[in-house]
Amino acid sequence: MSAAAELPVWVAILTAALVLLGAALALVGSIGLLRLRGFYDRVHAPTLGATLGAGSIALASMIYFSALETRPVLHEALILIFVAVTTPVTLMILVRAALFRDRAENDDPLLRPGEGVARLDADARDPRETRG
């Protein structure tokens, strides 16, 4: 941290704020992974850390190294682009696999009472139709 002492204070404050924001978002996402009940709820939580968390930490790293070396250092954008592209692909394949496994055991999550499409149907259903 010897070289960091010559940095301007606004760079240090901006970097610190972005790093703390990103780490807090990643922590909230991981706690959500721990706390939420079903798998289909849980799969939403880590995306907090994967999108905005990774984005703000990579941005902080870009700002910090650009100020430290007094030239634009932008290679953290690679990680940012790569994670932003791959996370939706990964999680969609994983949810497909989970859906396939649940359906193979005759436990379709979309047909469970009080969840998914069944709940949406029950909310949207016209009361006159259920009477007949």
Next chain:
Amino acid sequence: MSAAILSWSLWAAQIMLALGMSCAVFRMLRGPRAQDRVLGLDTLYINAMLLLLTVGMASGRTLYFEAALIIALLGFVGTVALAKFLLRGEVIE
């Protein structure tokens, strides 16, 4: 002044990311089904990548960036292979 701000914020961020990694490890070891374990592994490698980025900022060297990039690449491949295995029972058909 700016060195103190940076070292304290990076330290706090590393502690938060390590807590997040322990949550992911808990889900990976405990997770009731296989897809929960794969999701825990996915969260674990994302948090480890962010932790490596903060370690690289604390050390002031750009060496750690390459390690973080490799973790991102291999973690993606690993999660997709595990999800494909859960979907079909084999990785390469």
